[in-house]
Amino acid sequence: MSETRVRAPLHGKDLVLAVLRWILIIFFAVYTLFPLIWLFIASLKTNYEFLADSPFSLPAVPQWQNYVNALKVAGLGRMLLNSVIVGVAATVFNVIVASMSGYCMSRFRFNGREQLFTLFTAGILVPLNALMVPYFVIINKLGLYNTYGGMILLYCAIGIPMSTFLIRGLMDSIPMELEEAAYIDGCGFFGRFFHIILPLSRTGIVTAATFEFLTCWNEFVFANLIVSSEKLRTIQVGIRYFTNQFSTDYVSMYAAIMISIIPSIIGYVLFQEQIISGMTSGAVKG
Amino acid sequence: MKLERSDRAPLWAFMTPALVLMLVFFVLPVIYVIVISFMKWNGINTPAFVNLRNFMLLFRDKAFKRSVINNVIWALVAGFIQVPLAMIMAIILSRKPKGWKFFRTVYFFPQVISGIALATLWRAIYRADTGLLNALLNSVGLGHLAKDWLGTLSTAFPSVLIYWIFYVGYYMVIMMADITTIDDSYYEAATIDGATDFQQAIYITIPLIRKTSLLTCVTLASVMGLRQFEQVYMLTNGGPANSTSTIVLYMYKKLQDANYGMASASAVILIIIGVVFIVCIRKIFEGRNEEAAALKKAGRAAG
Numbered sequence: 044m045s046e047t048r049v050r051a052p053l054h055g056k057d058l059v060l061a062v063l064r065w066i067l068i069i070f071f072a073v074y075t076l077f078p079l080i081w082l083f084i085a086s087l088k089t090n091y092e093f094l095a096d097s098p099f100s101l102p103a104v105p106q107w108q109n110y111v112n113a114l115k116v117a118g119l120g121r122m123l124l125n126s127v128i129v130g131v132a133a134t135v136f137n138v139i140v141a142s143m144s145g146y147c148m149s150r151f152r153f154n155g156r157e158q159l160f161t162l163f164t165a166g167i168l169v170p171l172n173a174l175m176v177p178y179f180v181i182i183n184k185l186g187l188y189n190t191y192g193g194m195i196l197l198y199c200a201i202g203i204p205m206s207t208f209l210i211r212g213l214m215d216s217i218p219m220e221l222e223e224a225a226y227i228d229g230c231g232f233f234g235r236f237f238h239i240i241l242p243l244s245r246t247g248i249v250t251a252a253t254f255e256f257l258t259c260w261n262e263f264v265f266a267n268l269i270v271s272s273e274k275l276r277t278i279q280v281g282i283r284y285f286t287n288q289f290s291t292d293y294v295s296m297y298a299a300i301m302i303s304i305i306p307s308i309i310g311y312v313l314f315q316e317q318i319i320s321g322m323t324s325g326a327v328k329g
Numbered sequence: 330m331k332l333e334r335s336d337r338a339p340l341w342a343f344m345t346p347a348l349v350l351m352l353v354f355f356v357l358p359v360i361y362v363i364v365i366s367f368m369k370w371n372g373i374n375t376p377a378f379v380n381l382r383n384f385m386l387l388f389r390d391k392a393f394k395r396s397v398i399n400n401v402i403w404a405l406v407a408g409f410i411q412v413p414l415a416m417i418m419a420i421i422l423s424r425k426p427k428g429w430k431f432f433r434t435v436y437f438f439p440q441v442i443s444g445i446a447l448a449t450l451w452r453a454i455y456r457a458d459t460g461l462l463n464a465l466l467n468s469v470g471l472g473h474l475a476k477d478w479l480g481t482l483s484t485a486f487p488s489v490l491i492y493w494i495f496y497v498g499y500y501m502v503i504m505m506a507d508i509t510t511i512d513d514s515y516y517e518a519a520t521i522d523g524a525t526d527f528q529q530a531i532y533i534t535i536p537l538i539r540k541t542s543l544l545t546c547v548t549l550a551s552v553m554g555l556r557q558f559e560q561v562y563m564l565t566n567g568g569p570a571n572s573t574s575t576i577v578l579y580m581y582k583k584l585q586d587a588n589y590g591m592a593s594a595s596a597v598i599l600i601i602i603g604v605v606f607i608v609c610i611r612k613i614f615e616g617r618n619e620e621a622a623a624l625k626k627a628g629r630a631a632g
Binding site: 056057060064065067068071072074075076078079081082085093094097098099140141143144146147148151153159162163165166168169170171172173174175176177178179180181197199200201203204207231232233236257260261262263264268279282283285286293297300303304307308310311312315318319322323 | 336337339340343344346347348350351353354355356357358359361362365372417418421422426432434435436437438439440441442443444445446449450451452453454459461464465468495496497498499502503506525526527552555556558559563577580581584589592593596597599600603
């Protein structure tokens with residue numbers, strides 16, 4: 044909506060609506076932020092303060108020690124590292140594969156192309172949780188149960204339809220003339236991919252990579268399914284075990300949860316545009 | 330670009346990795362669950378064909394029925410309460426009130442935090458002894474309402490269901506993107522005719538997004554409602570007395586018991602319910618098609 048829109052001064056019904064509007068805006072913001080802030084403040088209290096004082100009171104002295112405890116007791120460092128290893132590897136493989144398939148599906152007409160589109164779209168819509176059993180069996184059959192490789196392969200694979208969709212979408216917007224000129228100059232299939240299409244699709248690739256990494260980072264169901272070793276636990280699987288480890292040490296448990304949330308929030312604030320466009324463009328067009 | 334003969338081999342070479350992954354992790358698994366749903370299999374023995382026995386067992390199992398009912402409630406609440414809330418916020422924020430970017434960022438937070446972390450946070454909030462909810466109730470003099478929210482039969486499922494209804498960021502952003510494409514001239518004309526903001530939303534914005542982003546969001550939200558796992562797994566693990574179970578949780582438990590046949594059969598039912606939901610929602614929204622199409626057409630003619 045343009046900013047030049049003429050607005051009459053508020054009175055009567057409009058005023059009521061304006062007040063209602065702000066009540067809603069603030070309600071939803073408080074609803075989202077308040078629990079997070081509560082958790083953060085609780086994570087800085089002592090256990091005594093947490094149990095005895097009002098939930099709205101601030102700690103006398105912020106107990107950053109709780110974070111150190113959480114890192115030590117729960118082995119969060121290792122879990123964060125696992126999540127980074129799996130997330131980065133899966134994302135790299137995923138965008139490489141998706142760039143290649145995106146290039147083919149965007150720049151060429153060939154037999155079976157329409158069927159491929161249908162297959163990839165269905166891949167975005169299928170409820171992956173329903174495929175738990177076959178995924179469990181496949182990963183086991185490949186001998187990848189309890190390995191980084193199993194998680195990386197599975198994450199890379201389940202993100203292919205979405206990443207291909209995002210990258211292809213951007214490649215579609217690159218003018219054909221650019222490529223045709225290169226073709227006339229004798230630039231082959233690979234040359235055009237590496238020298239023209241790939242550099243020009245950077246934004247689409249970054250969006251897909253951000254989206255894929257976030258998906259990997261937050262994924263729980265399959266990580267829980269195909270890994271049982273403590274050494275390979277990702278941060279999300281780790282959270283499940285916090286509650287037992289910190290049965291009475293509430294504040295350290297809350298510190299541990301904060302540690303698992305903070306990277307997502309920082310990542311989101313840094314890559315906000317990519318994340319939002321990745322998450323919405325798939326929905327709007329799909 | 331036309332496919333040159335010399336490009337054919339490299340093209341298929343380039344497509345192969347994606348194709349192999351799609352076959353192994355999408356096509357094969359879907360066929361697989363369908364086949365195994367007719368088998369009795371513990372993962373070790375040779376699967377034995379048992380016809381519809383797994384499905385019969387499912388329909389006789391109270392826990393499964395409860396899971397299906399919960400999922401259906403969940404999908405309906407998501408599609409017809411959560412999404413309308415998101416739509417209201419999308420309409421409000423797309424008018425760009427002060428600080429709208431900040432609010433959009435905040436509303437979207439729950440979408441980037443993992444489901445499991447959110448569930449853990451809410452478990453802390455619902456706790457009987459140290460939970461935030463009971464503390465809030467006590468502080469406003471409603472202490473008699475305080476209870477063990479997740480351990481009480483009557484409040485467990487509503488508690489698991491409700492907290493996430495107000496996380497509207499995802500659907501809101503999708504609808505905002507759609508609303509910004511609506512031609513300003515509609516609103517200008519309506520303002521000149523003296524239509525209030527409220528009337529503009531009812532008669533212009535909603536009909537115009539109904540068939541596009543609103544339909545998408547209702548579909549997505551319902552399908553998400555059918556897939557629920559982390560929330561229940563983390564908050565209640567289906568208890569008390571299976572009152573909060575969902576199909577995916579049920580499936581997960583059957584898988585843990587190495588009952589692959591029944592786990593697959595519940596997966597098949599989940600997929601079928603999903604398809605039914607998608608089709609029904611389309612039907613509901615299609616009734617209004619002509620109206621919106623006519624309005625869009627009029628807009629194009631006017632523009």
